[in-house]
Amino acid sequence: MNKLSRNFTTLFVLLVFTCTAFAGTKPPSEGDLLPEIVLPVPNNLDHQKYLGLPGEGSFTIPKIKARIVIVEIFSMYCPYCQAEAPSLNELYNKIQNNTKLKDSFKLIGIGAGNTTFEIEHFRKTYNISFPLFPDDDFSVHKKIGEVRTPYFFGIAINADGTHKILYSKQGRLEDHDQFINILLQGARLNLN
Amino acid sequence: MIRFFNKNILLSLFVFSFYSSAFGMSEAYKDNIYNPGTLKPIDSVLKVKVREPAPDFTLPSLSGEKVSLRQFAGKKNVVISFVPAAWTPVCSDQWPGYNIAKSFFDKNDVILLGITVDNIPTLYAWTKQMGKLWFSVLSDFWPHGAAAERYGVLRSDGVTERALFVIDKAGIIQYIHVADINVRPKLEDLVTALEKLK
Numbered sequence: 001m002n003k004l005s006r007n008f009t010t011l012f013v014l015l016v017f018t019c020t021a022f023a024g025t026k027p028p029s030e031g032d033l034l035p036e037i038v039l040p041v042p043n044n045l046d047h048q049k050y051l052g053l054p055g056e057g058s059f060t061i062p063k064i065k066a067r068i069v070i071v072e073i074f075s076m077y078c079p080y081c082q083a084e085a086p087s088l089n090e091l092y093n094k095i096q097n098n099t100k101l102k103d104s105f106k107l108i109g110i111g112a113g114n115t116t117f118e119i120e121h122f123r124k125t126y127n128i129s130f131p132l133f134p135d136d137d138f139s140v141h142k143k144i145g146e147v148r149t150p151y152f153f154g155i156a157i158n159a160d161g162t163h164k165i166l167y168s169k170q171g172r173l174e175d176h177d178q179f180i181n182i183l184l185q186g187a188r189l190n191l192n
Numbered sequence: 193m194i195r196f197f198n199k200n201i202l203l204s205l206f207v208f209s210f211y212s213s214a215f216g217m218s219e220a221y222k223d224n225i226y227n228p229g230t231l232k233p234i235d236s237v238l239k240v241k242v243r244e245p246a247p248d249f250t251l252p253s254l255s256g257e258k259v260s261l262r263q264f265a266g267k268k269n270v271v272i273s274f275v276p277a278a279w280t281p282v283c284s285d286q287w288p289g290y291n292i293a294k295s296f297f298d299k300n301d302v303i304l305l306g307i308t309v310d311n312i313p314t315l316y317a318w319t320k321q322m323g324k325l326w327f328s329v330l331s332d333f334w335p336h337g338a339a340a341e342r343y344g345v346l347r348s349d350g351v352t353e354r355a356l357f358v359i360d361k362a363g364i365i366q367y368i369h370v371a372d373i374n375v376r377p378k379l380e381d382l383v384t385a386l387e388k389l390k
Contacts, residue, residue, distance in 0.1 A: 078218035118378070
């Protein structure tokens with residue numbers, strides 16, 4: 001191979017690498033699969049029960065016992081996430097108080113760049129009942145395209161363990177009923 | 193020529209691989225945050241030490257009053273949080289975190305002074321995005337960075353380090369943390385330092 005072709009080959013490989021790297025920074029959208037996100041099984045027994053994940057170790061989001069999982073990417077340091085916290089508690093309570101939704105919908109939060117101490121402080125400050133997970137090294141945040149916070153994913157979990165993203169949007173949730181309906185329709189769930 | 197081109201591409205890739213934003217930017221700031229990329233972690237030499245008296249300063253605050261460190265002597269412990277610049281990543285989410293951590297400060301009889309080298313109008317517009325802050329925000333704009341320089345946290349490009357100083361009621365420095373400018377200090381480290389105050 002002459003020097004010119006060698007240089008072009010190197011250039012091509014680098015360009016492919018660059019494109020791949022940038023493709024990975026885009027948040028997954030509706031219809032996509034969620035990147036593999038491994039989270040620790042919570043120590044809190046109520047949270048284990050809520051997620052249907054007894055024991056220890058780690059899990060991936062499609063292992064949660066639910067038909068639809070709502071994931072909030074938040075940060076204790078984000079003013080909009082702070083403002084959104086009471087509203088998310090309302091969403092959680094709305095789901096938990098509805099016998100038709102309760103077993104099908106689960107809600108979790110992942111704190112981008114937040115330590116365990118920081119998410120626990122966030123939980124106490126806003127009296128949050130659903131499970132929150134730290135992502136102190138931004139490893140989850142990098143996998144999902146370094147989104148701004150808050151960011152919401154709605155994920156349909158099928159009976160065979162497969163899954164699909166139904167909702168992928170930045171910014172606060174404006175209308176909870178509309179949001180729940182989008183997820184129900186996307187998952188083709190009729191809970192009536 | 194091609195070799196030059198390849199070298200530059202490699203350099204660009206290297207830069208991009210470290211440029212990726214290792215911070216969780218809040219939607220609160222929309223597209224108004226300027227990203228300077230990854231900076232030299234620390235670019236100054238401290239002029240103070242733990243167990244030494246904290247240098248005094250008097251700076252204008254957002255509320256319009258002048259604030260001096262000495263006014264808290266004998267009354268309150270003080271945390272000084274220098275952040276590099278308004279409208280930049282990491283800085284923009286450090287103070288909103290402290291804004292919901294007031295209980296740790298109250299419990300240990302501590303007040304917080306947030307300082308940058310930005311002028312008051314800039315600080316006004318920037319902190320307005322953070323919600324109502326419970327602590328004082330001071331401008332070390334003119335003479336430029338004079339307070340930061342006294343502590344040895346003024347960088348060569350005129351912004352400050354991301355630095356925390358905990359000063360007790362006797363005016364003695366009890367904790368110093370000059371962080372990598374690209375990384376937000378962990379809340380628990382500051383809380384541990386606060387809990388050691390008498």
